[in-house]
Amino acid sequence: MKVKVLQNILDANDQIANRNRQVLDKAGVLAINIMSSPGAGKTSLILQTIARLKDKVRIAVVEGDIASTIDADRIGKEEISVVQINTGGACHLDANMVSNALDSLSLEDIDLLLIENVGNLVCPAEFKTGAHKQMMLLSIPEGDDKPYKYPLMFTESEVIILNKIDLLPLLDFDINAFRQAVTGLNPRVKIFPVSCKTGEGIEEWISWLESELRGR
């Protein structure tokens, strides 16, 4: 009985996610679902991305948080459209929440929509939002063993941003072991080692993003 209810919820979510995708495609918007643990650097990556692309690309951001508008306030300073979703306790964004956010944006005036999910390495991977790309950040302090412990997130993500590489000299994180673990789960994943603090590696991420935007 319990499983049946969950099945129904997921089916309904998938249907709404499909509708979101159609709405985005019609407006010519590339949407990216950005997931990670709390504090891995999602907002910092979004700010780096805005700084490098805002003169060329029309960007909007959907901010998902259980509570607070801290991240939306940070991004709002960039004078781009930001919609805050407060999930009120829920541990992930679902397609219906994103649908409501899409309704409040002028999609015709947007090229790139960055959706910052709730900080959680588990549940967001289970719920489609309608975004075209699933990506995640892992930060160096979290450790190189995370693919073994949270396999679904690493399997679902097309792109992994390995953030806080400025801390590599101080911490025991084996990048080769990490790559091996990830590609074992997900052979075609792209990994971008970056530091949102120093800017190292950000150009490679931006190049990938620009080529995805051109490909649409």
Add this chain to the structure above:
Amino acid sequence: MKVKVLQNILDANDQIANRNRQVLDKAGVLAINIMSSPGAGKTSLILQTIARLKDKVRIAVVEGDIASTIDADRIGKEEISVVQINTGGACHLDANMVSNALDSLSLEDIDLLLIENVGNLVCPAEFKTGAHKQMMLLSIPEGDDKPYKYPLMFTESEVIILNKIDLLPLLDFDINAFRQAVTGLNPRVKIFPVSCKTGEGIEEWISWLESELRGR
């Protein structure tokens, strides 16, 4: 309808958690539910605790992970009882999983049971396990704004271990702002700043734990 089903699940969980508590009390075991984001240092804290107390206190560990036995293998080297729970996708431990773990331990031979929950700053706070104490770790790289974003975890925890303080000189983390945010949600919380890497601050945590063990 959806809410009603969730209500029933939580009620059932509470009932099993109460039974777990009775079983623990009867055997004279102090159980602590340890929660945090992925990679905040739960296993490292458990290893530090074992190293300082294993000659005085009979310790066992329940390891909760979605997949893998990496942490249980690390702790198993200490020659204490370890039970691995693989949740098979679930984002938290529930009371029934812990009940099964209790069944497989000789509780009469244990003084202290450390339950390492799944790495997740959201869902574990919603599900009682039967443990006497709820505690969480936050690590310095996660940032000082986390109480605003994940309020339930900070409200439910009696004890907060603020780990990786060896990284404080390198990162923007305002301990006073953090304390203020936490005590606004939870005035009676105890905060122990520690570094599981250097051992700094661990003595204060151990003293607190010993006084809790004496109080039983």
